[in-house]
Amino acid sequence: VFLAVLDKHFAMLEQPRLKGKKVVVTAGPTQEKIDPVRYFTNHSSGKMGYAIAEQAQREGADVILISGPTALPCPKGVKRVAVETAQEMYEAVTGQFADADIVIKAAAVADYRPKEVFTEKRKKQPGEWAIEMERTIDILKTLGEQKQSQLLVGFAAESEKVEEYAAKKLEAKNLDLIVANDISASGAGFKGDTNIITILTRDGKTKQYPLLSKQEAARRIFDELLDYMKRQQQS
Amino acid sequence: VFLAVLDKHFAMLEQPRLKGKKVVVTAGPTQEKIDPVRYFTNHSSGKMGYAIAEQAQREGADVILISGPTALPCPKGVKRVAVETAQEMYEAVTGQFADADIVIKAAAVADYRPKEVFTEKRKKQPGEWAIEMERTIDILKTLGEQKQSQLLVGFAAESEKVEEYAAKKLEAKNLDLIVANDISASGAGFKGDTNIITILTRDGKTKQYPLLSKQEAARRIFDELLDYMKRQQQS
Incomplete structure (x- = not known):
């Protein structure tokens, strides 16, 4: 048994599961300017996306990491493209999409931005401000519509009805796999080093995981994705 | 001349200029929640405020650093109070004000916050959102109104008409000294390690400085403040 485990281990090291694949990962928040000083953003730390990029690289893939502003160092062997706004993220991702094999959208992209961006700092004024x-x-919907042979993975970070929203999103965005997490659960979510994920695939499988490090969660995402790919090839 | 310089140097080291003074420094941005994920903030890194706290500690003061979310380590010997919102900043600063000798408000506190904070993540909806x-x-105005013997120092980070706005702010907020900087100038502003400052004091003096590190800028702020204190005692 021990030798079998060792064998399996070395087989994995010798035959990286994503060798020759181009994997595009997005990570981090976006920042949407109101004026030169103020902006909208969200609490994404980028850790989950960076862990996924690192894991993909370890599995032998050519990895492009398109990242919003984070404090994280770029994983070794990964090519990072820095963006700031949702619009820049959109342009960077669609520019990498045509020849990508797998696209994993872990970024928390702003779904709203200010209609008007002030070029000078807006002065305080009496009263309220709408x-x-x-x-x-x-972005995810656009990619879902454009997709040919690419595998598309999305995230659903929710604070309620997590699986229900995730299943709807998988369908609506034409994803192959979605990673759902309840950001209101302790140990899960944006800022920490751990996550509690549920993985749903297009062919109707759902798998819940216990509390994992974001590195372990990244590994499980590729396990599920590769299993899904095998099932697709067999069917 | 050399000995005189040395003498002055050692005199300074032996007699810290702020010995026995309680100095309260605020630093960093605030974050104003929209829902559990989204928030408003600004580009303050906290570096200027942290450099001021560090300098005050070096000058012998008892330093309280009230800081919004930043990635910076707390300077040695400084007591840090962590806050997130403008309201928390207000409560922390006013709580420290009564027995403070010097209050330096380097934080970039949000002057607006969402009227409604959603307890669950707001779902995307079709159309626009006001x-x-x-x-x-x-906070600065409140402190200016409450002030007894405290010296009050503010900042004016502007992208246009910098000195004009700074002079108005010094008057309107009943400050003793204001540090103005043009955030649109290269080498100045929120994110970098340098700043280009102009210092205005209540008694009408204005002094422009060249590009300085934030550490050097912090030193000059105390130089000007101590000169101002001497002038006040003499008049």
């Missing part, structure tokens, strides 16, 4: 927001481009 | 914003408490 900031008019407009929708940004839905 | 976020109603309300004013936060003006």
